[in-house]
Amino acid sequence: MALFKNMMRRSGPRAAACWMAANYIRFVKATGRWRIEGTEIPRTLINENKPFLVAFWHGRLLMMSLAWPYAPPFKMVISHHQDGELIAQTIGMLGFDSIGGSSSRGGVGALRAMLRSLKAGEYVGVTPDGPRGPRMQAAQGVVFAARHAGVPILPLSYAARGGKILSTWDRFLIPLPFCRGIVKWGDPIEVPVNGDGEEIARVTAILENALNQITHQLDTELGLPLIEPAADTAGTQS
Numbered sequence: 465m466a467l468f469k470n471m472m473r474r475s476g477p478r479a480a481a482c483w484m485a486a487n488y489i490r491f492v493k494a495t496g497r498w499r500i501e502g503t504e505i506p507r508t509l510i511n512e513n514k515p516f517l518v519a520f521w522h523g524r525l526l527m528m529s530l531a532w533p534y535a536p537p538f539k540m541v542i543s544h545h546q547d548g549e550l551i552a553q554t555i556g557m558l559g560f561d562s563i564g565g566s567s568s569r570g571g572v573g574a575l576r577a578m579l580r581s582l583k584a585g586e587y588v589g590v591t592p593d594g595p596r597g598p599r600m601q602a603a604q605g606v607v608f609a610a611r612h613a614g615v616p617i618l619p620l621s622y623a624a625r626g627g628k629i630l631s632t633w634d635r636f637l638i639p640l641p642f643c644r645g646i647v648k649w650g651d652p653i654e655v656p657v658n659g660d661g662e663e664i665a666r667v668t669a670i671l672e673n674a675l676n677q678i679t680h681q682l683d684t685e686l687g688l689p690l691i692e693p694a695a696d697t698a699g700t701q702s
Contacts, residue, residue, distance in 0.1 A: 482550060486557035493530060495641040496624070500531060502649030506618060509652070510534055515582045516652065517610050519602070520620045521675055522594035523634035523691070525551070527622055529558050531647050538587050539563050541574055543595035563588065575609055582613035589620075592671065597633045600679070600693035602672035607664050610655040619650035619674040623682035635691045646682050650674050 509516055518538075520528055532538045542552040542562040552562040563577040581588050590609075592602035610617050626643030630636040639645055653674065655667050676693065683690055 478550065478553065482553040482557060485550075485554045489526065489529065489554075489558065492527065492639050492641055492643065496626075496639060496643045496645050498530060498645045498647065500647045500649075505649045505651065506531075506534065509616075509618075510536060510587075513585060514615070515585050515587055515613070516615045517578075517582070517606060517613075517617045518587065518589040518620050519592050519606055519617050519671060519675060520589065520622075521600055521634065521679065522591040522597075523599065523632075523636045524621050524623075524679065525591060525594075526637065527624070527639060527645065527647070528589065528620065529555070529560065530622070530645075531620055531649070532560075536585075536587055537561060538589060539581055540589040541578060541591070548595055575605065578609045579613050582609070582615050592668075592675075593634070598694035599634050600672070600676055600691070602668050602675065604664050604668045607655055607667045607671065610653075611657060611659055611664065614657050616652035616654050617671055618652055619671060619678060620648070621650075621675060621679040621682060622647040623679070623686050623688055625686040625688065629689070629691070633694070644686065646686065648678050648682060650678050 506516070506518075518531075537560075539561040540555055540563065542548045542555075542564060548564075552564070555562060563574055563581065578588050578590070590606050592606045593600055606617060622645060624637065624639035624643045624645035627637055627639040630638065651674075653667065653671055656663055659667070672693075680690055682688075
């Protein structure tokens with residue numbers, strides 16, 4: 465692992481790894497049997513020129529490009545650590561921009577960039593349990609950003625039968641070629657623009673429950689083992 469991390473600090477190996485990851489995602493998209501549910505939810509808002517935040521768990525990050533065939537640009541909040549740089553370069557090769565910083569840990573720079581994008585009418589994706597957890601527990605930064613931008617949050621998840629669940633902190637799901645997968649959009653979650661701290665906490669709990677319900681529903685339908693939220697509150701990374 466130390467050797468891999470040292471290699472990824474060099475631009476050449478890092479670019480090669482991102483190229484392979486991006487093409488692996490393309491191959492899995494092309495060979496898998498994918499169903500996308502709830503497409504009318506983002507499409508309606510896009511047709512009305514209404515920006516929104518998209519929230520999904522860090523462990524369900526890999527195939528999220530499937531959910532965005534739409535014309536408007538889509539940006540993702542990616543942390544500044546080494547793994548985040550790899551993710552940012554990979555999604556860049558798939559045609560998506562990134563915003564640097566951690567939305568869930570209260571990164572001021574990331575929050576400002578999110579607000580600029582949303583107020584400009586753009587669409588932004590975030591992992592409310594990233595970049596280090598706790599797994600499947602939503603931090604309040606996403607809801608805070610949605611309140612200040614005056615936009616709803618759309619929960620999103622996916623599952624795939626025929627894949628590998630890693631033993632990482634987020635139980636990262638890697639679908640294999642020729643898998644069967646489902647991507648599902650949830651109903652918009654509105655955030656009161658004048659909400660206080662208690663309201664932010666309440667909406668954060670609603671978002672967390674919605675994401676976990678969608679994820680567990682898809683995992684159950686496809687026969688995957690159910691992954692529960694982490695019991696701790698400190699967050700770990702393996």
